[in-house]
Amino acid sequence: MTAQYPTLEQMGITSFDNISKYRLRREARADVLKVYYHRPAGSLLSRSKKFTFARPQSGVPVEFQKTAQWHQLEDTSPVLRQALVELHQLLKPDAPAEDDTTRDSRQQLLEDLEHMERVMKAKLEELRRQIAALK
Known part of the structure; x- marks a missing residue:
C-alpha cells in the first residue's frame, strides 16, 4: 500500500x-x-x-x-x-452521506469551539500569572 x-x-x-x-x-x-x-x-x-x-x-x-x-x-x-x-x-x-456531512460539520464546529475556549482560558491564566508576577 x-x-x-x-x-x-x-x-x-x-x-x-x-x-x-x-x-x-x-x-x-x-x-x-x-x-x-x-x-x-x-x-x-x-x-x-x-x-x-x-x-x-x-x-x-x-x-x-x-x-x-x-x-x-x-x-x-x-x-x-x-x-x-x-x-x-x-x-x-x-x-459520508449528505446527512452525515451536516452532522460532521456541526460536530467539528462544536469541537473547534471547545478547543478555542480551552486555548483562551489557558492564555488568560498565563496573562494573569504574568501580571501577578509584576506586582
Missing part, C-alpha cells in the same frame, strides 16, 4: 487504514494540515498529526498582498498538494 501513497509515507504517515479525516487551514504565512486517526479508547498512539508547510516570503509591497491577484500568485507547497491528492484518494470510499 505504500507505493500508492508515497508522499504520505515521506511525511511519516504509515497507518493509512486508521486515517479518519483531515483538515487544512491557513495561518499567517503557512498552511497547516492535520491528519486525524481512528484510535481505540485507551490507546497511547496520537489521535492526530500536524504538518506545517511554510509559504514563501516575497518582497511584494503589503498593499499588493491584500489584493485578489496576490492570492492567485501565492502558491502552496507541492508536497502539500500531493499529500492532499493522496488523502482524498485514501478517504474517497468513505465519503
Whole structure:
C-alpha cells in the first residue's frame, strides 16, 4: 500500500487504514494540515498529526498582498498538494452521506469551539500569572 501513497509515507504517515479525516487551514504565512486517526479508547498512539508547510516570503509591497491577484500568485507547497491528492484518494470510499456531512460539520464546529475556549482560558491564566508576577 505504500507505493500508492508515497508522499504520505515521506511525511511519516504509515497507518493509512486508521486515517479518519483531515483538515487544512491557513495561518499567517503557512498552511497547516492535520491528519486525524481512528484510535481505540485507551490507546497511547496520537489521535492526530500536524504538518506545517511554510509559504514563501516575497518582497511584494503589503498593499499588493491584500489584493485578489496576490492570492492567485501565492502558491502552496507541492508536497502539500500531493499529500492532499493522496488523502482524498485514501478517504474517497468513505465519503459520508449528505446527512452525515451536516452532522460532521456541526460536530467539528462544536469541537473547534471547545478547543478555542480551552486555548483562551489557558492564555488568560498565563496573562494573569504574568501580571501577578509584576506586582
